[in-house]
Amino acid sequence: MKKYLKFVFAILIGAVIGGVGIYLLCENKLNNSRMKPLPAQEKSEGLRGIYDIDKNINEKTIDNYLERPDVVYRDVRMLEDTATWENKGGERNLTGFVKGFEVVPYAYLTEFPQEYIDQKKSENVTGLYKGKTLFRLEDGKYIPNYKESMEILEYLFPKDKIIFLMCGAGGYANFTKQMLGSLGWDTSKIYNVGGYWNYNGNNSISTKINGSDKCDFSKVPYHNIDFSRLTKAN
Amino acid sequence: MIKKLLLLLTFIILITGCSKTKHYDTNKVVLDDIYYNKGNFIDINSDYLNNQNHKNYVLFAYNSFCTFQIPCEDIFQEYMTKYKVDFLSINIDEYKKTKLHDTVEYAPTIIIVKDGKIIAYLDAESDDDLNKYQDVKEFEKWINNYIFIPN
Known part of the structure; x- marks a missing residue:
């Protein structure tokens, strides 16, 4: 029994x-x-349109589109920028980000165009990153510096997903979108959702250590690219 | 007799009242005296700005990471130097902590404030304002509609 x-x-x-x-x-x-379909891409008007910041999915509305399994979220700032942004009233450190976004610095993907470097210099911002990058620019084309460059890029920005890009003001996100488009990504699946500095939502994570100017980057989901392990392309 | 006097008094008050209203309608914002100076940006923080109730000023809220063909601060500086008018300036991080941010959310922007209230501003999301950020003549035409410039 x-x-x-x-x-x-x-x-x-x-x-x-x-x-x-x-x-x-x-x-x-x-x-x-x-899951609701995402609104089709629509460029913002005005100055924000110059950065190709999306009119519908941006800093004001991004909280409605987080944690989607069909989207990857990429913040393309550096953890600690090498440029002297403080000369323009800004700061170098990634002092905050939107929850769900993972950091992949644009600066490590490709070199800055010379016009951009010159313009920043005229604004008293110098020291833009000039170190190793996955790609270089030659006559407006992106050339891989390493044999693994494309594979890494495809891993960081999967072509079968929708990609949300964010940075400080929308500029680096725009550069990243242009680069990916140039290398064969479908830009209708890449949204520039604007800049963290315009974000006022409920999913902000600060990296600042209370009472100090220092930051704790251990909070940041970060994709490190170890260039020492890569094979230089011919 | 008293009725006639009262009628006359009412008439006089109405006439002067209307004239006063007409006078305010054509007034531009007279900035606080300290801003008719050298044509400099005066960098401030949110605490300072939140205490500027009942003041008249022009505010430049900026985002350091913006990149445009012509940096908009160069456009504004050219105007300020020409007319020797100082603008307050504040970065976006501090600006977000102020009451003005409830109305004007995006930087860069120029905001004209009278008695602590927004009279006009450049909208970073408007095609109509795009040329004012990049062309000093367009900017001058716009702002001179709103602020008083002494001869």
């Missing part, structure tokens, strides 16, 4: 666990299919 009861009890437990598991699996699939 006891064995029989144990057997029945085990069957019941198994059925409950199995049932819950199937429910959760179905609910997840159902949620995905219920």
Whole structure:
């Protein structure tokens, strides 16, 4: 009798666990299919349109589009910028970011165009990053510096996903989108969602250590590119 | 007699009242005296700005990381130097902590304030204002509609 009861009890437990598991699996699939489609890309007007910041998905509305499984979220600033932004009233450190965004510095993807370097110099901002990058610019084309460059780029910005790009004001995000488009990405799937400095939503994470000017970057989901392990392209 | 006097008094008050209204309609914003100076940006923080109730000034809220063909601060500086008018300037991080941010959300922007209230501003999201950020003549034409410039 006891064995029989144990057997029945085990069957019941198994059925409950199995049932819950199937429910959760179905609910997840159902949620995905219920996920609202993203609004089509529409460029903002005015100055913000120059950066190709999206009119519908931007700093004001991004909180409505976080945690989507069909999107990758990339913040393309450096953790600590090498440029003297403080000369223009800015700061070098990534003092905050939007939850869900992962940092992939644009500066490590490709070199800055000379016109941009010159313009920043005229604004008293010098020291833009000039170190190793995955690609270089030659006659307006992006040339890989390493054999692994394209593979890394495709890993960081998967072509089968929608890509949300953010930076400080929208500029680097715009550069990144242009670069990806030039290298074969479908730009209709890449949204420039603007700059963290215009963000006032509920998902801001500060990296500042209380009471000091220092930052704790351990909070930041960061993609490191170890150039020392890469093979130089011919 | 008293009725006639009252009628006359009412008439006089109405006439002077209308004239006064007409006078205000054509007034431009006379900035606080300290801003008719050398044509400099005066860098401030949110605490300072939040205490500028009932003041008249022009504010430049900027985002350091902006990159345009012509830096807009160069456009504004050219105007300020020409007319020797100082603008207050504040970076976006501080600006977000002020009451003005409730109305004007995006930087860069120029905001004209009278008695602590926004009279006009450049909208970073408007095609109509784009040329005012990049052309000093367009900027001058716009701002001179609103602020008084002494001869």
